[in-house]
Amino acid sequence: MIIVAFLTFLTTLSFSFLVFAVWKILSLGKKLDYAVLKMWSILPERIKIWTVRYLEIDFLKGAAQSFFFWFFTACVSIFFSLFLGWWLVSVIYFLFLLMLINKKRQLALKNNKAIVRQLPDFCDLISMMIASGIPLISALETVSTSCNDLLLAREIRSMLSRLRRGTSFAQSMDELSGRYDTKQLHEWSSMLIKGYQQGTSLTKSLRFYANQLRQDLLNSAEKRAQEAPVKLLFPLVTCFFPVNFLIILGPVIVQIGQGGLG
Template identity: 30%
Template sequence: MTGLMIIAGLWLLALALAGIGIFQEIRARQLRERISRMVRTKILEEEQILLAEIEDEEMKMSLPVRLFRTFVLPLVQQFSRFVPQAGASLKVTEELLAMAGYPLGLMPSDLMGLRLLLTLVGSFLGAFLPVLLAFKIPWVLTPTNIVISVSICSIVGFLGPIFWLRRVANCRRRQILRQLPDMLDLITLSIEAGLAFDGAVHEATRRFKGPLSDELKRAMKEVTLGKPRAQALRDMAERLKLEDISLLVSAVHQAETLGSPLAEALKALATELRKKRLRMIREQIAKLPVKLIFPLVLFIFPTLFIVILGPAIVQLSRTGLGGG
Protein backbone atom coordinates (compact mmCIF):
# COMPACT_ATOMS: atom_id res chain seq x y z
CA MET A 1 0.00 0.00 0.00
CA THR A 2 2.79 2.34 0.88
CA GLY A 3 4.58 1.49 -2.37
CA LEU A 4 1.47 2.33 -4.39
CA MET A 5 1.15 5.65 -2.61
CA ILE A 6 4.80 6.44 -3.33
CA ILE A 7 4.36 5.53 -7.01
CA ALA A 8 1.18 7.61 -7.22
CA GLY A 9 2.94 10.53 -5.58
CA LEU A 10 5.83 10.27 -8.00
CA TRP A 11 3.39 10.18 -10.93
CA LEU A 12 1.61 13.24 -9.60
CA LEU A 13 4.94 15.00 -9.11
CA ALA A 14 5.99 14.10 -12.67
CA LEU A 15 2.65 15.32 -14.04
CA ALA A 16 2.99 18.55 -12.05
CA LEU A 17 6.54 19.10 -13.28
CA ALA A 18 5.46 18.32 -16.85
CA GLY A 19 2.57 20.78 -16.52
CA ILE A 20 4.87 23.45 -15.12
CA GLY A 21 7.32 22.82 -17.97
CA ILE A 22 4.57 23.07 -20.58
CA PHE A 23 3.23 26.21 -18.92
CA GLN A 24 6.71 27.77 -18.87
CA GLU A 25 7.25 26.84 -22.54
CA ILE A 26 3.93 28.42 -23.49
CA ARG A 27 4.83 31.58 -21.55
CA ALA A 28 8.28 31.65 -23.17
CA ARG A 29 6.77 31.31 -26.63
CA GLN A 30 4.27 34.05 -25.88
CA LEU A 31 7.11 36.25 -24.60
CA ARG A 32 9.22 35.55 -27.71
CA GLU A 33 6.29 36.34 -29.99
CA ARG A 34 5.61 39.52 -28.06
CA ILE A 35 9.26 40.57 -28.27
CA SER A 36 9.37 39.76 -31.99
CA ARG A 37 6.23 41.84 -32.54
CA MET A 38 7.77 44.71 -30.58
CA VAL A 39 11.02 44.40 -32.56
CA ARG A 40 9.14 44.35 -35.87
CA THR A 41 7.09 47.33 -34.77
CA LYS A 42 10.26 49.15 -33.71
CA ILE A 43 11.97 48.34 -37.00
CA LEU A 44 8.93 49.55 -38.95
CA GLU A 45 8.85 52.75 -36.91
CA GLU A 46 12.56 53.32 -37.49
CA GLU A 47 12.13 52.64 -41.20
CA GLN A 48 9.23 55.08 -41.35
CA ILE A 49 11.26 57.70 -39.46
CA LEU A 50 14.21 57.13 -41.79
CA LEU A 51 11.99 57.40 -44.87
CA ALA A 52 10.44 60.57 -43.47
CA GLU A 53 13.91 62.05 -42.88
CA ILE A 54 14.98 61.10 -46.41
CA GLU A 55 11.81 62.69 -47.84
CA ASP A 56 12.41 65.82 -45.76
CA GLU A 57 16.00 66.04 -47.01
CA GLU A 58 14.85 65.58 -50.59
CA MET A 59 12.17 68.24 -50.19
CA LYS A 60 14.77 70.67 -48.80
CA MET A 61 16.86 70.22 -51.94
CA SER A 62 16.52 72.77 -54.69
CA LEU A 63 14.83 71.87 -57.96
CA PRO A 64 18.08 71.65 -60.01
CA VAL A 65 19.60 69.29 -57.41
CA ARG A 66 16.53 67.03 -57.48
CA LEU A 67 16.52 67.00 -61.27
CA PHE A 68 20.23 66.13 -61.26
CA ARG A 69 19.74 63.26 -58.81
CA THR A 70 16.73 61.96 -60.73
CA PHE A 71 17.88 62.16 -64.35
CA VAL A 72 21.63 62.86 -64.55
CA LEU A 73 23.00 60.81 -61.64
CA PRO A 74 21.82 57.42 -63.02
CA LEU A 75 23.52 58.24 -66.33
CA VAL A 76 26.68 59.30 -64.49
CA GLN A 77 26.69 56.01 -62.57
CA GLN A 78 26.54 54.15 -65.86
CA PHE A 79 29.63 56.03 -67.08
CA SER A 80 31.40 55.41 -63.75
CA ARG A 81 31.64 51.71 -64.62
CA PHE A 82 34.27 52.59 -67.23
CA VAL A 83 36.42 54.35 -64.62
CA PRO A 84 39.15 52.42 -62.74
CA GLN A 85 38.15 51.84 -59.12
CA ALA A 86 41.65 52.53 -57.77
CA GLY A 87 44.37 55.06 -58.34
CA ALA A 88 45.91 58.27 -57.04
CA SER A 89 43.41 60.50 -58.88
CA LEU A 90 40.49 58.62 -57.34
CA LYS A 91 42.01 59.05 -53.87
CA VAL A 92 42.44 62.80 -54.41
CA THR A 93 38.85 62.99 -55.64
CA GLU A 94 37.64 61.16 -52.54
CA GLU A 95 39.48 63.63 -50.29
CA LEU A 96 37.93 66.58 -52.13
CA LEU A 97 34.47 65.05 -51.88
CA ALA A 98 34.93 64.47 -48.14
CA MET A 99 35.95 68.12 -47.67
CA ALA A 100 32.97 69.26 -49.76
CA GLY A 101 30.53 67.03 -47.85
CA TYR A 102 29.72 64.77 -50.83
CA PRO A 103 27.56 67.31 -52.73
CA LEU A 104 24.70 66.00 -54.87
CA GLY A 105 25.30 62.56 -53.36
CA LEU A 106 28.33 61.99 -55.59
CA MET A 107 30.83 59.27 -54.82
CA PRO A 108 34.42 59.31 -56.18
CA SER A 109 33.58 56.95 -59.05
CA ASP A 110 30.46 59.02 -59.80
CA LEU A 111 32.52 62.20 -60.08
CA MET A 112 34.96 60.51 -62.45
CA GLY A 113 31.99 59.30 -64.50
CA LEU A 114 30.61 62.85 -64.51
CA ARG A 115 33.94 64.15 -65.82
CA LEU A 116 33.90 61.53 -68.57
CA LEU A 117 30.31 62.41 -69.49
CA LEU A 118 31.01 66.15 -69.57
CA THR A 119 34.12 65.55 -71.68
CA LEU A 120 32.02 63.75 -74.29
CA VAL A 121 29.31 66.41 -74.14
CA GLY A 122 31.96 69.12 -74.49
CA SER A 123 33.41 67.36 -77.53
CA PHE A 124 30.01 67.30 -79.26
CA LEU A 125 29.32 70.93 -78.35
CA GLY A 126 32.76 71.95 -79.57
CA ALA A 127 32.12 70.20 -82.88
CA PHE A 128 28.71 71.87 -83.44
CA LEU A 129 29.64 75.33 -82.16
CA PRO A 130 31.56 76.41 -85.32
CA VAL A 131 28.68 75.07 -87.44
CA LEU A 132 26.22 77.26 -85.55
CA LEU A 133 28.49 80.29 -85.77
CA ALA A 134 29.01 79.73 -89.50
CA PHE A 135 25.53 81.11 -90.22
CA LYS A 136 26.67 84.51 -88.91
CA ILE A 137 30.42 84.28 -89.52
CA PRO A 138 31.12 81.97 -92.50
CA TRP A 139 34.91 82.03 -92.19
CA VAL A 140 34.71 80.35 -88.73
CA LEU A 141 33.88 76.94 -90.22
CA THR A 142 37.38 75.61 -90.81
CA PRO A 143 39.00 72.32 -89.65
CA THR A 144 41.47 74.20 -87.45
CA ASN A 145 38.72 76.12 -85.66
CA ILE A 146 36.72 72.91 -85.18
CA VAL A 147 39.74 71.16 -83.62
CA ILE A 148 40.40 74.14 -81.34
CA SER A 149 36.74 74.33 -80.31
CA VAL A 150 36.55 70.60 -79.56
CA SER A 151 39.78 70.73 -77.54
CA ILE A 152 38.70 73.73 -75.47
CA CYS A 153 35.21 72.37 -74.73
CA SER A 154 36.60 68.92 -73.86
CA ILE A 155 39.14 70.39 -71.45
CA VAL A 156 36.46 72.54 -69.83
CA GLY A 157 34.17 69.51 -69.47
CA PHE A 158 36.96 67.42 -67.96
CA LEU A 159 38.34 70.00 -65.52
CA GLY A 160 35.10 71.85 -64.74
CA PRO A 161 33.81 69.41 -62.07
CA ILE A 162 37.12 69.56 -60.19
CA PHE A 163 37.11 73.38 -60.09
CA TRP A 164 33.47 73.31 -58.96
CA LEU A 165 34.27 70.74 -56.27
CA ARG A 166 37.22 72.76 -54.99
CA ARG A 167 35.02 75.85 -54.76
CA VAL A 168 32.32 73.95 -52.83
CA ALA A 169 34.96 72.50 -50.49
CA ASN A 170 36.51 75.92 -49.82
CA CYS A 171 33.11 77.50 -49.14
CA ARG A 172 32.20 74.66 -46.78
CA ARG A 173 35.48 74.94 -44.91
CA ARG A 174 35.00 78.71 -44.50
CA GLN A 175 31.55 78.09 -43.04
CA ILE A 176 33.04 75.58 -40.60
CA LEU A 177 35.69 78.09 -39.50
CA ARG A 178 33.02 80.75 -38.93
CA GLN A 179 30.83 78.40 -36.88
CA LEU A 180 33.56 76.75 -34.82
CA PRO A 181 34.01 79.39 -32.03
CA ASP A 182 30.25 79.65 -31.41
CA MET A 183 29.93 75.86 -31.43
CA LEU A 184 32.77 75.56 -28.90
CA ASP A 185 31.09 78.13 -26.65
CA LEU A 186 27.85 76.14 -26.64
CA ILE A 187 29.70 72.86 -25.98
CA THR A 188 31.58 74.52 -23.11
CA LEU A 189 28.36 75.83 -21.56
CA SER A 190 26.78 72.38 -21.83
CA ILE A 191 29.80 70.73 -20.16
CA GLU A 192 29.76 73.32 -17.36
CA ALA A 193 26.05 72.61 -16.93
CA GLY A 194 26.86 68.97 -16.14
CA LEU A 195 26.70 67.15 -19.47
CA ALA A 196 29.39 64.80 -20.72
CA PHE A 197 31.28 65.65 -23.88
CA ASP A 198 29.10 63.43 -26.08
CA GLY A 199 25.92 64.90 -24.64
CA ALA A 200 27.27 68.43 -25.01
CA VAL A 201 28.13 67.79 -28.66
CA HIS A 202 24.67 66.31 -29.25
CA GLU A 203 23.02 69.36 -27.67
CA ALA A 204 25.18 71.75 -29.71
CA THR A 205 24.51 69.96 -33.00
CA ARG A 206 20.80 69.98 -32.23
CA ARG A 207 20.79 73.76 -31.93
CA PHE A 208 23.26 74.58 -34.73
CA LYS A 209 22.68 73.88 -38.40
CA GLY A 210 25.43 73.75 -40.95
CA PRO A 211 28.41 71.74 -42.17
CA LEU A 212 30.16 71.72 -38.77
CA SER A 213 27.05 70.29 -37.15
CA ASP A 214 26.85 67.61 -39.85
CA GLU A 215 30.49 66.61 -39.32
CA LEU A 216 30.08 66.39 -35.54
CA LYS A 217 26.91 64.34 -35.94
CA ARG A 218 28.76 61.94 -38.20
CA ALA A 219 31.61 61.64 -35.68
CA MET A 220 29.20 60.98 -32.79
CA LYS A 221 27.33 58.40 -34.87
CA GLU A 222 30.62 56.60 -35.47
CA VAL A 223 31.25 56.66 -31.70
CA THR A 224 27.80 55.16 -31.13
CA LEU A 225 28.63 52.37 -33.57
CA GLY A 226 31.73 51.44 -31.58
CA LYS A 227 34.59 53.57 -32.90
CA PRO A 228 36.75 55.22 -30.21
CA ARG A 229 35.93 58.86 -29.75
CA ALA A 230 39.51 60.02 -30.29
CA GLN A 231 39.69 58.07 -33.55
CA ALA A 232 36.33 59.46 -34.76
CA LEU A 233 37.47 63.01 -34.07
CA ARG A 234 40.82 62.39 -35.78
CA ASP A 235 38.98 61.04 -38.84
CA MET A 236 36.87 64.21 -38.89
CA ALA A 237 40.01 66.35 -38.78
CA GLU A 238 41.55 64.23 -41.55
CA ARG A 239 38.46 64.71 -43.74
CA LEU A 240 38.32 68.47 -43.33
CA LYS A 241 42.08 69.16 -43.26
CA LEU A 242 41.62 72.27 -41.12
CA GLU A 243 44.15 73.39 -38.53
CA ASP A 244 41.45 74.64 -36.16
CA ILE A 245 39.68 71.27 -36.16
CA SER A 246 43.01 69.57 -35.47
CA LEU A 247 43.49 71.93 -32.50
CA LEU A 248 40.04 70.93 -31.21
CA VAL A 249 40.88 67.23 -31.49
CA SER A 250 44.21 67.76 -29.73
CA ALA A 251 42.55 69.73 -26.92
CA VAL A 252 39.94 67.02 -26.32
CA HIS A 253 42.55 64.24 -26.45
CA GLN A 254 44.91 66.09 -24.11
CA ALA A 255 42.12 66.82 -21.62
CA GLU A 256 41.08 63.16 -21.58
CA THR A 257 44.67 61.89 -21.29
CA LEU A 258 45.91 64.28 -18.60
CA GLY A 259 42.62 64.61 -16.75
CA SER A 260 42.52 68.39 -17.06
CA PRO A 261 39.16 70.22 -17.18
CA LEU A 262 37.78 69.93 -20.70
CA ALA A 263 35.57 73.01 -20.37
CA GLU A 264 38.55 75.25 -19.61
CA ALA A 265 40.50 73.88 -22.59
CA LEU A 266 37.57 74.41 -24.95
CA LYS A 267 36.94 77.90 -23.60
CA ALA A 268 40.58 78.87 -24.16
CA LEU A 269 40.49 77.37 -27.65
CA ALA A 270 37.28 79.24 -28.52
CA THR A 271 38.84 82.51 -27.35
CA GLU A 272 41.97 81.90 -29.41
CA LEU A 273 39.95 80.98 -32.51
CA ARG A 274 37.83 84.09 -32.14
CA LYS A 275 40.97 86.23 -31.96
CA LYS A 276 42.33 84.46 -35.02
CA ARG A 277 39.10 85.12 -36.91
CA LEU A 278 39.26 88.79 -35.93
CA ARG A 279 42.84 89.00 -37.23
CA MET A 280 41.77 87.46 -40.52
CA ILE A 281 38.93 89.98 -40.83
CA ARG A 282 41.33 92.84 -40.20
CA GLU A 283 43.69 91.48 -42.83
CA GLN A 284 40.86 91.33 -45.35
CA ILE A 285 39.88 94.91 -44.48
CA ALA A 286 43.48 96.04 -44.95
CA LYS A 287 43.51 94.47 -48.43
CA LEU A 288 40.33 96.24 -49.54
CA PRO A 289 41.97 99.49 -50.79
CA VAL A 290 44.28 97.53 -53.08
CA LYS A 291 41.42 95.38 -54.37
CA LEU A 292 39.25 98.44 -55.01
CA ILE A 293 41.82 100.08 -57.31
CA PHE A 294 40.92 97.98 -60.35
CA PRO A 295 37.11 98.51 -60.13
CA LEU A 296 37.69 102.20 -59.53
CA VAL A 297 39.99 102.61 -62.52
CA LEU A 298 38.04 100.40 -64.90
CA PHE A 299 34.42 101.19 -64.03
CA ILE A 300 33.87 104.03 -61.57
CA PHE A 301 36.37 106.67 -62.76
CA PRO A 302 35.30 106.50 -66.46
CA THR A 303 31.67 106.87 -65.41
CA LEU A 304 32.50 109.86 -63.22
CA PHE A 305 34.48 111.47 -66.02
CA ILE A 306 31.57 111.00 -68.43
CA VAL A 307 29.03 112.41 -65.96
CA ILE A 308 31.17 115.36 -64.86
CA LEU A 309 33.02 116.28 -68.05
CA GLY A 310 30.43 115.15 -70.60
CA PRO A 311 28.10 118.17 -70.35
CA ALA A 312 31.08 120.59 -70.32
CA ILE A 313 32.56 118.97 -73.43
CA VAL A 314 29.19 119.13 -75.19
CA GLN A 315 28.75 122.79 -74.25
CA LEU A 316 32.30 123.69 -75.32
CA SER A 317 31.84 121.93 -78.63
CA ARG A 318 28.62 123.80 -79.27
CA THR A 319 30.05 127.19 -78.35
CA GLY A 320 33.20 126.47 -80.33
CA LEU A 321 31.23 125.46 -83.38
CA GLY A 322 28.93 128.44 -82.97
CA GLY A 323 31.84 130.87 -82.66
CA GLY A 324 33.60 129.31 -85.63
Protein backbone atom coordinates in the same frame (compact mmCIF):
# COMPACT_ATOMS: atom_id res chain seq x y z
CA MET B 1 29.40 72.62 -87.07
CA ILE B 2 28.40 73.99 -83.66
CA ILE B 3 24.93 72.42 -83.93
CA VAL B 4 26.43 69.04 -84.86
CA ALA B 5 28.88 69.24 -81.96
CA PHE B 6 26.08 70.18 -79.55
CA LEU B 7 23.89 67.32 -80.77
CA THR B 8 26.82 64.93 -80.41
CA PHE B 9 27.39 66.19 -76.89
CA LEU B 10 23.71 65.59 -76.01
CA THR B 11 23.86 62.13 -77.59
CA THR B 12 26.90 61.06 -75.60
CA LEU B 13 25.39 62.53 -72.45
CA SER B 14 22.16 60.59 -73.07
CA PHE B 15 24.26 57.48 -73.61
CA SER B 16 25.86 58.06 -70.21
CA PHE B 17 22.42 58.32 -68.58
CA LEU B 18 21.35 55.12 -70.37
CA VAL B 19 24.42 53.23 -69.19
CA PHE B 20 23.82 54.45 -65.64
CA ALA B 21 20.18 53.28 -65.79
CA VAL B 22 21.22 49.85 -67.07
CA TRP B 23 23.84 49.69 -64.33
CA LYS B 24 21.19 50.29 -61.68
CA ILE B 25 18.78 47.78 -63.22
CA LEU B 26 21.45 45.06 -63.24
CA SER B 27 22.35 45.87 -59.60
CA LEU B 28 26.08 45.97 -60.22
CA GLY B 29 26.70 48.63 -57.58
CA LYS B 30 28.52 46.26 -55.23
CA LYS B 31 31.17 45.47 -57.82
CA LEU B 32 31.63 49.15 -58.53
CA ASP B 33 31.86 49.88 -54.80
CA TYR B 34 34.53 47.21 -54.46
CA ALA B 35 36.46 48.61 -57.43
CA VAL B 36 36.21 52.17 -56.08
CA LEU B 37 37.41 51.11 -52.62
CA LYS B 38 40.25 49.13 -54.19
CA MET B 39 41.25 52.12 -56.29
CA TRP B 40 40.89 54.40 -53.27
CA SER B 41 43.18 52.20 -51.16
CA ILE B 42 46.08 52.46 -53.63
CA LEU B 43 45.84 56.22 -54.20
CA PRO B 44 48.51 58.44 -52.59
CA GLU B 45 47.48 60.06 -49.32
CA ARG B 46 47.73 63.59 -50.72
CA ILE B 47 45.31 62.80 -53.54
CA LYS B 48 42.89 61.28 -51.02
CA ILE B 49 42.96 64.41 -48.87
CA TRP B 50 42.50 66.68 -51.91
CA THR B 51 39.61 64.60 -53.24
CA VAL B 52 37.72 64.51 -49.94
CA ARG B 53 38.46 68.13 -49.07
CA TYR B 54 37.93 69.97 -52.34
CA LEU B 55 35.49 67.71 -54.18
CA GLU B 56 33.32 67.12 -51.11
CA ILE B 57 32.97 63.37 -51.72
CA ASP B 58 31.93 61.10 -48.87
CA PHE B 59 33.35 57.63 -49.46
CA LEU B 60 31.14 56.18 -46.74
CA LYS B 61 28.09 56.77 -48.94
CA GLY B 62 27.24 56.47 -52.64
CA ALA B 63 28.78 59.79 -53.70
CA ALA B 64 32.14 58.23 -54.53
CA GLN B 65 30.52 55.62 -56.75
CA SER B 66 28.53 58.26 -58.61
CA PHE B 67 31.55 60.57 -58.99
CA PHE B 68 33.89 57.93 -60.38
CA PHE B 69 31.19 56.60 -62.70
CA TRP B 70 30.48 59.99 -64.25
CA PHE B 71 34.18 60.83 -64.39
CA PHE B 72 34.90 57.55 -66.17
CA THR B 73 32.08 57.98 -68.71
CA ALA B 74 33.15 61.56 -69.38
CA CYS B 75 36.74 60.45 -70.00
CA VAL B 76 35.52 57.72 -72.36
CA SER B 77 33.39 60.24 -74.23
CA ILE B 78 36.34 62.64 -74.51
CA PHE B 79 38.56 59.83 -75.81
CA PHE B 80 36.08 58.81 -78.51
CA SER B 81 35.48 62.43 -79.46
CA LEU B 82 39.21 62.97 -79.91
CA PHE B 83 39.52 59.69 -81.80
CA LEU B 84 36.73 60.68 -84.21
CA GLY B 85 38.07 64.20 -84.62
CA TRP B 86 35.30 66.01 -82.74
CA TRP B 87 37.57 68.48 -81.02
CA LEU B 88 34.77 70.86 -80.09
CA VAL B 89 32.88 68.11 -78.24
CA SER B 90 36.05 67.25 -76.31
CA VAL B 91 36.51 70.88 -75.35
CA ILE B 92 32.88 71.08 -74.15
CA TYR B 93 33.32 67.97 -72.01
CA PHE B 94 36.62 69.23 -70.63
CA LEU B 95 35.14 72.61 -69.74
CA PHE B 96 32.14 70.86 -68.19
CA LEU B 97 34.42 68.79 -65.96
CA LEU B 98 36.44 71.86 -64.99
CA MET B 99 33.23 73.69 -64.14
CA LEU B 100 32.08 70.85 -61.86
CA ILE B 101 35.45 70.63 -60.13
CA ASN B 102 35.63 74.40 -59.67
CA LYS B 103 32.08 74.45 -58.29
CA LYS B 104 32.98 71.75 -55.77
CA ARG B 105 36.16 73.59 -54.82
CA GLN B 106 34.32 76.88 -54.28
CA LEU B 107 31.80 75.02 -52.12
CA ALA B 108 34.66 73.53 -50.10
CA LEU B 109 36.19 76.98 -49.51
CA LYS B 110 32.78 78.30 -48.47
CA ASN B 111 32.37 75.39 -46.05
CA ASN B 112 35.81 76.10 -44.57
CA LYS B 113 34.72 79.64 -43.70
CA ALA B 114 31.41 78.39 -42.30
CA ILE B 115 33.19 75.88 -40.05
CA VAL B 116 35.48 78.58 -38.64
CA ARG B 117 32.51 80.89 -37.93
CA GLN B 118 30.53 78.14 -36.18
CA LEU B 119 33.40 76.77 -34.10
CA PRO B 120 33.41 79.38 -31.25
CA ASP B 121 29.72 78.83 -30.43
CA PHE B 122 30.22 75.06 -30.44
CA CYS B 123 33.18 75.42 -28.08
CA ASP B 124 31.03 77.42 -25.64
CA LEU B 125 28.14 74.96 -25.81
CA ILE B 126 30.38 71.92 -25.33
CA SER B 127 32.23 73.56 -22.43
CA MET B 128 28.90 74.33 -20.69
CA MET B 129 27.77 70.73 -21.16
CA ILE B 130 31.05 69.38 -19.75
CA ALA B 131 30.91 71.84 -16.83
CA SER B 132 27.47 70.48 -15.92
CA GLY B 133 28.92 66.97 -15.63
CA ILE B 134 28.06 65.51 -19.05
CA PRO B 135 30.78 63.35 -20.69
CA LEU B 136 32.47 64.61 -23.85
CA ILE B 137 30.81 62.15 -26.27
CA SER B 138 27.36 62.85 -24.86
CA ALA B 139 28.04 66.59 -24.98
CA LEU B 140 29.03 66.37 -28.64
CA GLU B 141 25.91 64.35 -29.43
CA THR B 142 23.61 66.76 -27.58
CA VAL B 143 25.11 69.88 -29.17
CA SER B 144 25.06 68.39 -32.68
CA THR B 145 21.42 67.38 -32.24
CA SER B 146 20.33 70.79 -30.96
CA CYS B 147 22.15 72.58 -33.82
CA ASN B 148 21.23 70.09 -36.53
CA ASP B 149 21.01 72.66 -39.35
CA LEU B 150 24.63 73.79 -39.06
CA LEU B 151 27.47 72.29 -41.07
CA LEU B 152 29.68 71.54 -38.07
CA ALA B 153 26.76 69.76 -36.36
CA ARG B 154 26.36 67.46 -39.38
CA GLU B 155 30.08 66.72 -39.37
CA ILE B 156 30.00 65.91 -35.65
CA ARG B 157 27.08 63.53 -36.21
CA SER B 158 29.03 61.81 -38.99
CA MET B 159 32.00 61.52 -36.64
CA LEU B 160 29.79 59.99 -33.93
CA SER B 161 28.35 57.49 -36.40
CA ARG B 162 31.89 56.38 -37.31
CA LEU B 163 32.60 56.11 -33.59
CA ARG B 164 29.62 53.78 -33.14
CA ARG B 165 30.87 51.57 -35.97
CA GLY B 166 34.04 50.89 -34.02
CA THR B 167 36.41 53.63 -35.13
CA SER B 168 38.51 55.13 -32.36
CA PHE B 169 37.76 58.65 -31.16
CA ALA B 170 41.14 59.96 -32.31
CA GLN B 171 40.75 58.52 -35.80
CA SER B 172 37.18 59.81 -36.09
CA MET B 173 38.24 63.32 -35.10
CA ASP B 174 41.22 63.19 -37.47
CA GLU B 175 38.88 62.24 -40.31
CA LEU B 176 36.58 65.12 -39.41
CA SER B 177 39.38 67.70 -39.35
CA GLY B 178 40.98 66.24 -42.47
CA ARG B 179 37.88 67.04 -44.52
CA TYR B 180 38.51 70.79 -44.14
CA ASP B 181 41.56 72.92 -44.78
CA THR B 182 41.28 74.99 -41.61
CA LYS B 183 43.95 75.32 -38.94
CA GLN B 184 41.32 76.15 -36.31
CA LEU B 185 39.45 72.88 -36.81
CA HIS B 186 42.70 70.88 -36.60
CA GLU B 187 43.60 72.60 -33.32
CA TRP B 188 40.10 72.01 -31.92
CA SER B 189 40.26 68.34 -32.92
CA SER B 190 43.68 67.90 -31.30
CA MET B 191 42.39 69.56 -28.12
CA LEU B 192 39.42 67.20 -27.87
CA ILE B 193 41.56 64.13 -28.61
CA LYS B 194 44.09 65.09 -25.94
CA GLY B 195 41.39 65.80 -23.35
CA TYR B 196 39.55 62.56 -24.16
CA GLN B 197 42.69 60.41 -23.94
CA GLN B 198 44.03 62.02 -20.77
CA GLY B 199 40.64 62.38 -19.08
CA THR B 200 41.24 66.05 -18.21
CA SER B 201 38.54 68.71 -18.05
CA LEU B 202 38.17 70.71 -21.26
CA THR B 203 35.95 73.46 -19.84
CA LYS B 204 38.57 76.20 -19.46
CA SER B 205 40.44 75.18 -22.60
CA LEU B 206 37.32 75.33 -24.77
CA ARG B 207 36.24 78.70 -23.36
CA PHE B 208 39.69 80.17 -23.89
CA TYR B 209 39.84 78.78 -27.41
CA ALA B 210 36.37 80.17 -28.21
CA ASN B 211 37.45 83.66 -27.11
CA GLN B 212 40.63 83.33 -29.14
CA LEU B 213 38.68 82.30 -32.24
CA ARG B 214 36.30 85.24 -31.87
CA GLN B 215 39.24 87.62 -31.53
CA ASP B 216 40.84 86.13 -34.65
CA LEU B 217 37.59 86.56 -36.58
CA LEU B 218 37.34 90.18 -35.40
CA ASN B 219 40.94 90.88 -36.42
CA SER B 220 40.31 89.29 -39.81
CA ALA B 221 37.21 91.44 -40.34
CA GLU B 222 39.12 94.60 -39.39
CA LYS B 223 41.92 93.65 -41.77
CA ARG B 224 39.46 93.16 -44.64
CA ALA B 225 37.86 96.52 -43.82
CA GLN B 226 41.26 98.24 -43.98
CA GLU B 227 42.04 96.56 -47.31
CA ALA B 228 38.73 97.64 -48.89
CA PRO B 229 39.85 101.19 -49.89
CA VAL B 230 42.96 99.78 -51.57
CA LYS B 231 40.90 97.24 -53.51
CA LEU B 232 38.44 99.95 -54.58
CA LEU B 233 41.22 102.16 -55.91
CA PHE B 234 41.76 100.21 -59.15
CA PRO B 235 38.10 100.18 -60.32
CA LEU B 236 37.76 103.85 -59.36
CA VAL B 237 40.82 104.88 -61.36
CA THR B 238 40.08 102.68 -64.38
CA CYS B 239 36.26 102.93 -64.58
CA PHE B 240 34.69 105.65 -62.45
CA PHE B 241 37.09 108.60 -62.80
CA PRO B 242 37.57 108.39 -66.61
CA VAL B 243 33.79 108.43 -67.18
CA ASN B 244 33.35 111.44 -64.89
CA PHE B 245 36.20 113.30 -66.55
CA LEU B 246 34.69 112.52 -69.94
CA ILE B 247 31.27 113.86 -68.89
CA ILE B 248 32.72 117.02 -67.30
CA LEU B 249 35.47 117.87 -69.77
CA GLY B 250 33.94 116.36 -72.91
CA PRO B 251 31.73 119.35 -73.85
CA VAL B 252 34.57 121.78 -73.12
CA ILE B 253 36.96 119.87 -75.38
CA VAL B 254 34.35 119.70 -78.15
CA GLN B 255 33.69 123.44 -77.86
CA ILE B 256 37.40 124.24 -77.99
CA GLY B 257 37.76 122.07 -81.07
CA GLN B 258 34.89 123.89 -82.79
CA GLY B 259 36.33 127.36 -82.36
CA GLY B 260 37.22 128.23 -78.83
CA LEU B 261 35.39 129.07 -75.66
CA GLY B 262 34.15 132.45 -76.78
